[in-house]
Amino acid sequence: MKRFLVVVLAAIALCAAGQVERPKLVVGIVVDQMRWDYLYTYDWEDGGGFQTLLNDGYRCNNTIIDYVPTVTAAGHASIFSGTTPAFHGIAGNSYSINGKTVSSVQDDTEKAVGGNEQSRGKSPRNLIATNIADQLYLATDYKSRTVGIALKDRAAILPSGHTPTGAYWFDSNSKSFITSTYYCDKLPKWVADFNKRNRKDLESDIYNLPVGTTLTFALAEQALINERLGQGEATDMLTISVSNTDMCAHNTGSHSPKLDSIYWQLDKELAHFINVLDQRIGLGNYLLFLTADHGGTHGCPRMEEHHLPNGAWENGKAREAANEVLKARFGVDRLIMKDHGFTFYLNHHAIDSAGLDTHEVAQAACRELAKADEVEWAVEVADLDNSPMPSIVKERIKLGYYPGRSGDIYVIHRTGVQLGKTEYAGSNHGTWSQSDSHIPLIFMGWHITPGETSRLTHMTDIAATVCAMLHIQAPNGCIGTPIFE
Secondary structure: OHHHHHHHHHHHHHHHHOOOOOOOEEEEEEEOOOOOOHHHHOOOOOOOHHHHHHHHOEEEOOEEOOOOOOOHHHHHHHHHHOOOHHHHOOOOOEEEEOOEEEEOOEOOOOOEEOOOOOOOOEOOOOOOOOOHHHHHHHHOOOOOOEEEEEOOHHHHHHHHOOOOOEEEEEEOOOOEEEEEOOOOOOOOHHHHHHHHHOHHHHOOOOOOOOHHHHHHHHHHHHHHHHOOOOOOOOOEEEEEEEOHHHHHHHHHOOOOHHHHHHHHHHHHHHHHHHHHHHHHOOOOOEEEEEEOOOOOOOOHHHHHHOOOOOEEEOHHHHHHHHHHHHHHHHOOOOOEEEEEOOEEEEOHHHHHHOOOOHHHHHHHHHHHHOOOOOEEEEEEHHHHHHOOOOHHHHHHHHHOOOOOOOOOEEEEEOOOEEEOOOOOOOOOOOOOOHHHHEEOEEEEEOOOOOEEEOOOEEOOHHHHHHHHHHOOOOOOOOOOOOOOO
């Protein structure tokens, strides 16, 4: 209640001064692969970060991702741009362009800054839409500053947009935080010093241990201090993504002892960071939101042990088997050129060279892929409207499809089935199901009244809400609606 009263008084003071009402700082926190129910299945400590958010924040308890695939790069891009892959172009963590596999932030025109000879340059150029940070930069006559921090490159780069002061991610080759020439030609001294001070921790297994979370927030705190975020005349932004929650979940599964230890550490780091914001920026002077890029399924062994529906499907094996059948029918090898998760790419060069009909090949491939018990539908995206698939799933495929990057065929699993092997104990994601698409969303701080709603909200509403609160134009591809509560 004390926190809420300070926020109200700060808002009244701004109105009295006749100023445009904006906070000093916007903080966007993304917890990678955090299921919505984790907010309530963990017994958070009093005074911890999550309990503070639950007590003092506004909870949107029915926030859904309305596209597929529900993966990291698409999620981070969608949260901050207020739109989906159909409009921002980040069709997956990786996808194919003219037969070449590229990562979501791959940029061969840039070089790594920091790191070593094996480190690679990255940039946000594959993101074709603006996001919150870009719109804030435009609205403040280019005075706003943004910094993105994460272990994963895509989780630091995509949220911070095209115009940040900097974006920093962990480079496994050099065991250090780096950036690229898109942002600067020399690693800032404060980042280089951070790498030196934390060398021992950086060389540990930060992807599967709590130390990865600690390092992420420690670097974010250094960014806050050294870039003087929230101290200038314009509203600044800081984006933080907690990546090891996803990496550990993939390796050990939901609610494994290792994953639990990371969430308990995250609770402590959130509490500390909120206290830093209170002291440095001031209560009522910052707007914070916490969400996830996607959820995650429970591993097959856990579901099987408790007699719950489950299953697994290996996309690579399915592609190979389908290609054998297609070769026997059409006399051409590798008519399905490659796959990325749930999407399959036809070999258009081979199809054209052999004088085959693309639609006929695609339909034959779909029939073969759909024979697996684990697959509910396999559809040619170009023929999607003619499929008997429910419209809600069709719409999610459409919103996740970007021409020239997405595949020709999309596979929808039977509910409860995940990518991988049946014996694989780790969590996975990517489907339309509640496990993967239902995410946490909490706003706290500037102009936020504590409370909650269970009405349907969408991942794309986050950017729309933040921009509406700041009285700035929404990102240019935004399809979300401000959460009026």
